[in-house]
Amino acid sequence: QVPADLAGRRVLISTGGTREPLDPVRYLGNRSSGKQGVALAETAVARGAHVTLVAANVDLPMPEGVDVVRVGTARELQQEITSRTAEHDVVVMVAAVADFRPAEYADSKIKKTHDPGDPDAAPTITLVRNPDILAGIVADRGAATTPLIVGFAAETGDATGSVLDLARAKLARKGCDLLVVNEVGVDKTFGLDETSVHVLTRGSEAVTDLGPASKSEVSHGIWDVVARSLTVD
Ligand code: C5P
Numbered sequence: 001q002v003p004a005d006l007a008g009r010r011v012l013i014s015t016g017g018t019r020e021p022l023d024p025v026r027y028l029g030n031r032s033s034g035k036q037g038v039a040l041a042e043t044a045v046a047r048g049a050h051v052t053l054v055a056a057n058v059d060l061p062m063p064e065g066v067d068v069v070r071v072g073t074a075r076e077l078q079q080e081i082t083s084r085t086a087e088h089d090v091v092v093m094v095a096a097v098a099d100f101r102p103a104e105y106a107d108s109k110i111k112k113t114h115d116p117g118d119p120d121a122a123p124t125i126t127l128v129r130n131p132d133i134l135a136g137i138v139a140d141r142g143a144a145t146t147p148l149i150v151g152f153a154a155e156t157g158d159a160t161g162s163v164l165d166l167a168r169a170k171l172a173r174k175g176c177d178l179l180v181v182n183e184v185g186v187d188k189t190f191g192l193d194e195t196s197v198h199v200l201t202r203g204s205e206a207v208t209d210l211g212p213a214s215k216s217e218v219s220h221g222i223w224d225v226v227a228r229s230l231t232v233d
Contacts, residue, residue, distance in 0.1 A: 002220075005227040007048030012088040012147075013037050014081055014133075016056035018074040020101035022125065023110050032096035034058035036152075036195065039215035040092060040222065041066045047223055052088070054080045056095050074098050074130040085137045085147060090226060092150040093134045093176075100127035138175040148229055150222075151176040154184040164198060164207065171200050177229060178202070180222060199225050 015037020019027040034055060041053045042063035052067045056077055062068050071077045074097045085091055103126040115121040134151050141149065153170050157163040167181040179200045195218050196211030210221035 002043075002046045003227070004048040005231075006044055006223060009044075009049045009090060009230070010088045011041075011044045011049040011051045011090045011092070012054070012081065012084050013041050013044070013051065013092045014054045014056070014077060014095035014097075015041075016058040017096040018056045018077055018098045018130075019072055020074065020098045020130075021072075021105055022102050023106040023108065025109050028098060028100070028102065029057070030096045030098065034060055034095075035193070036215050036219070037092075037094035038063065039219045040094065043216060043219040043223060047220075047227075049090075052084060054084075054095070056097075074101065074133070078131050078133045078136070081133055082137060082140070085140070088147045089230065090148045090150065091137060092152075093137075094152050096154070097133055098130055101130050102126070103128045132174075134174055134176060148178070148226065149176040150178045150180065150226065153179055153181045155181055156184055164200075167198065167200055171202055176202070178225060197222070201225070201229070 016034035017030040017032035019029040021027045037053065038060050041051045044051045045063060045065045052069065054069045054071055054077060056071050069080050071080055077095060077097060110123060113119045114123055138149055151174050153167055155163045155166050157166065163181060163183050167179055171179040180197050181200065182195055182197045193214060194212050195215055197218055199208040199210065199222060208221065208225055210218045
């Protein structure tokens, strides 16, 4: 029995991975498949929500009843998310957004021998920072409590802290309401059908652990937490 606890709620979800073009045939990208965001969209519709899914380079069938907006780059994603944020009750940023993009785009394909003086030289690619979309929509919301903003974090843990320590710090830094954390590694999470996550809530020590389970089951667990947060507000 699927609860109808998102009935009438407008939900905006970003998913997939942005690609930052270098020239007409090459880009800098990442391994995000978009599966988690698609599963969140499908399960939110099942629970009664009206869902807009902003999909960055997602090569998957789209669920019935979801409004899909396709984007390529981080800046396109930013435009589509920020222009829609105010008219939604919940925004979930699942997309893997490239932190950097090439400083310059070459209008024609960069040739292997690009320097006539040195036929064996390799080009240097200079990168510039992309906007942090999640931090931007949190800042624009200001003191308001709507929409409820959910971030995702893929963490590996490192010498400075465990996955959960790093996630707590990220939740504080980003200022979103909920942070869904998954552990990533070479063969964890990206492109796989099963996942495990921890859901952290700003201002609370409680952590909800979900999985290992299908991305659909984990999505329902995330919506349980979101629906509770919406009711509390
Ligand atoms: O800091 P980090 O990239 O780990 O944060 C991940 C979260 O921030 C995700 O929700 C992702 O969608 C979002 N993000 C963003 N803009 C960026 C980088 C990440 O909105 N440039």
